[in-house]
Amino acid sequence: MPGDGDAKEGNAQQPVQHGSSQTGKPKSRVKSKDAATAVKRRCVSTACIACRKRKSKCDGNTPTCAACASVYHTPCIYDPNSDHRRKGVYKQDIDNLRNRNTTLQTLIQAILNYDEKDVPELVRQIRSCEDLEEVAESILAREKESDRAVTGGVSTDEDGGQSNSDVPQFESELSGKMSELMLEGSVKYVGGTSNLIFLPTELTLEESDTFLEQGEQVDDPITSWTNVTKNKELIGHLLTMYFTWHYAYFTTLSKKLFYRDFVTGRPSQYCSSLLVNAMLALGCHFSSWPAARRDPRNSATAGDHFFKEAKRLILENDEHEKSKLCTVQALAIMSVREAGCGREGSGWVYSGMSFRMAYDLGLNVDATGLTPNTHTDEEIDARRITFWGCFLFDK
Structure with missing residues (x-):
């Protein structure tokens, strides 16, 4: 079917x-x-705390491993610092690295500080030795013996130890001499490799009267700063133009300290003929007065006569060789003026001179932390303003 x-x-x-x-x-x-x-199964360097306690395999998954989540239903917490098995190994490695670093530093310092006649012998020991630590220990022992020989004449107390009052304070004396050196009325900063640190303290802090020139009397303090013009009104006008249109944006000097010494006609670290002529040259670019131009009919010559005077002062007075606070300020202003006139190459030359002179004066160092601190509060403030101005010009 x-x-x-x-x-x-x-x-x-x-x-x-x-x-x-x-x-x-x-x-x-x-x-x-x-x-x-x-x-x-991937290797897990550190298991969770729960798996370590029950001695079970941990897959290292985060935030919860498979054993805690699916089998035991326990909180899963990872704490690498709680695994004390590796701490001993790590500590031993760190100690070995520290000892090796100390040994190498001792050897390098010895090579740098030894006399030329002793260096070949030291190098021979380093090359032929079986353990560098032994050579380093012999160097340290030699330094201790030399220190005992130097301090052999120091008076001792009743217990036979050295008296703290008679021990020379080498660190404080050395740091003070390394920090500052007063030359030609300006503080210079020198390093540990300079032989100037061995100058006596009374000499390093001596100011130069040739720079201050406080004995000279001038007939008209205002016009004594420049040979370009004897017009007090023009000088005042150009300074006003500078402080009105440029100083507010690129502050590189203390206006208060500048005017304080400007009206006296006496050069100082806050006012000089170079600085005044540089300021007048820059102020000419903000003025419509015909006298602000070298050629009254050509606006492109604004400030050229004052700038020429500033360059003359640099060459004739060797201003580039004498680091002063006002010279740093003048060179910075001259660099801005040249760059504004389209001469960037010349501007970089003046700015480079200004920055290097600023480092020579230690303007990058916080003067409040120096020991001993010979700077007044107004001088510290002026140094900070000048260094900040150099930073702005560089940007």
């Missing part, structure tokens, strides 16, 4: 479909196992 045949065919087809569905599941399981075994 057709119906029976169809039923048989249907019954025959059902096992085939059923079998195919059963055989599909094991294949997926095999694939998942293969994928799991393909992923290697």
Whole structure:
């Protein structure tokens, strides 16, 4: 019968479909196992605290490892500092590096400080030795013996030790002489390699009367600063132009200290002929007065006559060789003026001279922390203003 045949065919087809569905599941399981075994367990340097306590394997997953999340259901916390097994090794490595660093520093300092005739022998010892620490120890022992020889004449107290009151304060004396040296009315800063640190203190703090020139009397203090003009009104006008239009944006000097010495006509570290002529040359660019120009009919010559006078003073008085606070300020102003006139190369020359002179004066050093501190509060303020002005000009 057709119906029976169809039923048989249907019954025959059902096992085939059923079998195919059963055989599909094991294949997926095999694939998942293969994928799991393909992923290697990664090495975990530090297990979580819970896995370390129960001594179980930790996969290092964050924020929670598989053991804490799925098996034990405990809080999972990672704390590398709590693993004390490696601290001993780390500490030993650090100590070894410190000892080696100390040894190398001792050897290098010895090579730098030894006399030329002793250096070859020291190098021979370093090359032929089995342990560098032994050479370093011998160097330190030699230095101690030399120190005893130097301090052999120092008086001792009742216990046989050295008296603190008689021991020379080498560190304080050396730091004071290394910090500052007063020459030609300006403080210079020298390093430990300079032989100037061996000058006596009373000489290093001596001011030069040739720079201050306080004994000279002038007829007209205002016009004594420049040879370009004797017109007091013009000088006052150009200074007003400078302080109005340029000083407010590029402050490089103390206006109060400048005017205090300007009206007296006496050169100081806050006012000089070079500085005044540089300021007048720059002030000419903000003035419409015909006298502000070298050629009254040519605006491109504004300030050229005062700038020429400033250059003459630099060459004739060797201003570039004498580091002074007012010279730093004048050179910075001259660099701005040259750059503003389109002569950038000349501007960089003057700015470079100004910056190097500023470092020679130690304007980059905080004067409040010096021992002994010979600067007044107004001088410290003027030094800070000048160094800040150099920074602005450099930008």
